[in-house]
Amino acid sequence: MAQARIGLIGLGVMGANLALNIAENEFPVAVFNRTGSVTDDYIASAGDLARNLVPTKTLEELVGALTKPRAIIIMVQAGAAVDAVIKGLTPLLDKGDMIIDAGNANFHDTRRREAALSDLGLNFIGMGVSGGEEGARNGPSIMVGGDKSSFEVIRDILEAISAKHDGAPCADHFGPDGAGHFVKTVHNGIEYADMQMIAEVYGLLRDGEGRSAANIGQLFETWDKGPLKSYLVEISGKVLQTVDEKSGQPIVDIIVDKAGQKGTGRWTAIEALSLGQSPSTIEAAVAARSWSAVKDTRIAGEALFAGLKVETGAAPISEDDLEKALLAAKIIAYDQGLNLLSAASVEYDWDLDLASCAEVWREGCIIRSTMLDEMASAVREGLPHGNLIFAPRFAQRIVEGSSALRRVVASAALQGLPVPAFAAALAYFDTMRQGRGTTDLVQGQRDFFGAHGFVRVDTGETDQHGPWASDIAHS
Ligand SMILES: NC(=O)C1=CN([C@@H]2O[C@H](COP(=O)(O)OP(=O)(O)OC[C@H]3O[C@@H](n4cnc5c(N)ncnc54)[C@H](OP(=O)(O)O)[C@@H]3O)[C@@H](O)[C@H]2O)C=CC1
Ligand SMILES: O=C(CO)[C@H](O)[C@H](O)COP(=O)(O)O
Structure with a gap:
């Protein structure tokens, strides 16, 4: 007998927490996981929320547990796993039912899946969800793409479970087919740039000034009370001040410096290039992760070039300059991300509302920051030539920040310390303020x-x- 309003497949980090969030908002949710024992353990640890969870052990059972038209969220790894789940589900569904892919997906896959399922009379929603484990449980940012009428069917659930900014839900519909997943992909691209820039500040202070992880962490903690206030600055402060229980060392000092990447940053860069765009801060961040992966090569390079003299007399970089440089570079990364969204919107006929993008990113997601509220307002007011850095409320900050950014990049270059994302931001700014270039x-x-x-x-x-x-x- 149908008992649940919505179904969810994939009780991993995100799915498990999203289902608890849905249950807590009093929407009965039927859950299924490929490995059945995970479902048993999940229900056993759900406490009072188990009253709104319907455990199922087969896809048939899951489909049978749902009210019609059925709506089923898939929260599994991008790529083949999503196709496998869709393949198993489709023969069990009726026309008018809906599948929602809530994982990170390449938006080209989403477009393909939407077209194929539409031929079968099924609705397909590609939905980006951001906020990690904690966001999924307590309120993520949700970026929906697909048929608007399908979104309306589940809108009440999505708005209830999402983060709120001054009471407004951080969940919205952005356009047909892959629009939602594309907005999430660019969100992640900006996330890459933001993380890389913060790491560059860390590198300048660690390698340029010999500061300890805890000391740098305290600086981030201070910055998190000012204009840089953001989730990523906050957690960077916490990560740097965490001590490894086993060794007693700062935990960052025992972490191998090879960054993982599941694909969204790379997708952003690839798509940008195919659209004739170049979000250079994001590209630099993807490159930095790729370069980090060739650790053996870097160790060999360190030995080979050990005798290389770099400028030791570079002017010390002030904390004030670093803070202003980070702020300016971050605005430039958003400018580039918004330009990419704009280009994709034209190419795929999505009619994306860029202000709504900035608005759903204000809370719940990984790139949330106080600055996003102002960015959303600037986009609503209209961006001169489509550029955030030209908007009056940001142009002034860029002017002030660019001198600091220039000093930081110059000092880093003289010291031989890599700052690829900062350098990319500065080069972009200098190019955009040069009426006659060199081409x-x-x-x-x-x-x-x-x-x-x-x-x-x-x-x-x-x-x-x-x-x-x-x-x-x-x-
Ligand atoms: N972790 C994060 O911070 C975020 C992740 N995402 C995205 O959410 C999605 C899920 O990520 P996350 O929860 O971290 O992943 P996890 O690795 O924690 O969980 C993956 C889930 O997928 C299931 N699964 C894997 N392969 C298949 C398959 N072929 N058929 C059926 N089920 C399968 C697993 O089942 P089983 O138990 O049987 O292995 C498990 O339930 C990904 O697309 C990810 O990119 C989005 C935002 C944030
Ligand atoms: O979507 C996310 C955050 O918004 C996921 O955490 C994603 O896995 C992050 O990307 P990567 O693993 O490439 O760092």
């Missing part, structure tokens, strides 16, 4: 070797060609 020469080179043509500054005539000096010399 006149690139255009000249292209025409020289490939007759690709150029546009004249003086007359505006297009498809112009040399003659070039060598042509002249040989003519």
Whole structure:
């Protein structure tokens, strides 16, 4: 007999907590996990919330436990696992039922799945969920893509379980097919850039000034009370001040410096490039994780270049400069992320509301910060030339922050300390404030070797060609 309003497959870190959140909001939820013993343990530890949880041991049982039209959340690893679950579910469902992929997914997969399920008369929602374990349990940020009418069917549940900003739910519908998963992907791209920039500050203080992890952690704790207040600065402060129980060392000192990546940062960079965009701060953060992975090579490089002299007399970087540089670079990362969303919206005809993106990121998600509220307002007011860094309320901060960013990047370069995301942010800013750049020469080179043509500054005539000096010399 149908007992539950919604189903959930995958009781891992995210699914288990999301189901508890749904149950706590008084929506009965039927749960299923591939490994059945996980479901038994889960129900046994759910306490009072077990009253709103319906455990099931087969997909047939799960489907039978749901009121119609059925709505089933899948919360498993991206890729083949999602396809396997969909394959098992579809023969059991009726036309009008809905599958919701709430994991991180490549939005191209979401578009493919939506089209295939639509042919079968089934609805498919691609839903990005951010906030990690704690967010899933107490209120994540939720980014929905797919048919709007399908979203309306589950809207009450999603709004109830989501984080709230001044009472407004951090859950919204962004457009058809892959729009929600794309917004989540770019969220993660910005997350990569933000994390990398914080790590660069850590590196400058650790390797440039010999400061201890705890001392740097305290600085982040202080910054978390000012304009940089954000979840990532807060947890960085906590991570750096945590002591490993086994060794008595700061825990970061015993963590191998090889960063994992499950794919969302890379998807952001790949998609950006195919859209003719370049969110260089995000690309730099993805690169930094990839470079971190080749630890043996870096160790060999350290030995090989051990004798290399770097500037030791570089001016010390002040804490004030670091704070301002981080703030400016972070604004630039958001500017680039929003530009990418805008380009994808045009390409895929999503009509994305960028202000809504910033609004659902204000609470619950990993990149939440006090600055996002102001960013959302700036986007609502309209961004000059589509750029956040041109918005009056951010342009001034960028002007002030850019001098600090310049000093930080210059000092890092002189000291031989890598700051790829900071450097990328600065180069982007300097490019965006240069009305005449240097690609006149690139255009000249292209025409020289490939007759690709150029546009004249003086007359505006297009498809112009040399003659070039060598042509002249040989003519
Ligand atoms: N962890 C995080 O902070 C966040 C994760 N996400 C995304 O959420 C999704 C789930 O992540 P997370 O909860 O961390 O993952 P976990 O590894 O904790 O759990 C994975 C779940 O998927 C199930 N599963 C794996 N393969 C299959 C399969 N072929 N068929 C059926 N079930 C399968 C597992 O079942 P079994 O017990 O049988 O192995 C398990 O329940 C991912 O897409 C992830 O990227 C999104 C936001 C934050
Ligand atoms: O979506 C998330 C946070 O928003 C997940 O934690 C995701 O796994 C983070 O990406 P990566 O594992 O590549 O660091």
